[in-house]
Amino acid sequence: MIELESPEAVLFDFDGTLAPNLDLADMRRQVVDLTIAAGVPEEIYTGLYIIEVIEAGAAWLDKNNTAQATHYQHSANQRILELELNAAAATQVFPGVKNMLSQLRQRGISIGIVTRNCRAAIEAVFPDREQFVDAVHARDDVVHLKPDPRHLLCNLQALNARPNRSIMVGDGALDMQAGKALNMHCIGVLTGSNDSAALRNAGANQILTDCISLHDALR
Ligand SMILES: [Mg+2]
Known part of the structure; x- marks a missing residue:
């Protein structure tokens, strides 16, 4: 079981998690x-x-x-x-996301984004991501997309973090499935396409209303 106060890395899904769902x-x-x-x-x-x-x-x-x-x-x-x-x-990251990411980083936690969106979409929605995020793996950056866990593994390797000491945060069932396959601590958020029952069924260890509350949840 991961020490939740001090994970090595937190990996975030992108749309539905750090930003509103693209349609x-x-x-x-x-x-x-x-x-x-x-x-x-x-x-x-x-x-x-x-x-x-x-x-x-x-x-x-x-x-x-x-x-x-x-x-x-x-x-x-x-x-x-x-x-x-x-x-x-027409989309920006949710209010409070940048502050939340900065706070995690100040605690020495590495930050990753693993998304099935294309890289150009991430660049448009989150143009200053490099100030807040250590590694991004978008659709064009990997051969195997989540729910294939190798998508997350690429990101964890870039962050030099161990899966069983890291957290996966996402709004999608496939985020939870991929994280669970690697024995990560999986946190489902309700700002996207699933309710808490669906996220629990997909393997979520924990549910938060949104990713902004993550910093407080890790205290
Ligand atoms: Mg999503």
């Missing part, structure tokens, strides 16, 4: 529309997260209609990038 539901709808239009059968992508919908769709097309696979993958990735950057342009 993922609409993004997924639009990608699904493109996937249907490309002729990919529904069972190929049902239940998958948005990036995995595109990967599964492109893999299926590659086997069945090679000519279309590249075009589909390119347009779908382009679409989510546009939607993400549009949403990011």
Whole structure:
């Protein structure tokens, strides 16, 4: 069990956790529309997260209609990038986030961000992140995205922190699943897409209303 007063690192999810959610539901709808239009059968992508919908769709097309696979993958990735950057342009980190991060750092805790958002979106929403965060691993920075724990491991390695001495904070079930797989202390926050029951079910050890209260919770 981690010494909660002095973790080596705290890893944060980005949208829904440090900043308001970018509109993922609409993004997924639009990608699904493109996937249907490309002729990919529904069972190929049902239940998958948005990036995995595109990967599964492109893999299926590659086997069945090679000519279309590249075009589909390119347009779908382009679409989510546009939607993400549009949403990011109108979004800022939650009030109090920068202060909370500074306080953690003053205690010698390393700070990471692990996100399925693209790097450009993080740069738009949190332009001065380098003053507050030690390592960012966005979608474009890793091969394996959470819930694959290797996404978090890349970040922990960059911070030189041990998983079982570190905390994962996020609003998503996949944040909790990835953290739990590494035996991290998982804190679910209610500022995004899940309620506390869903976060507990996904493996949260603790629930906070928002990440701003983290500094107090670690006292
Ligand atoms: Mg999130």
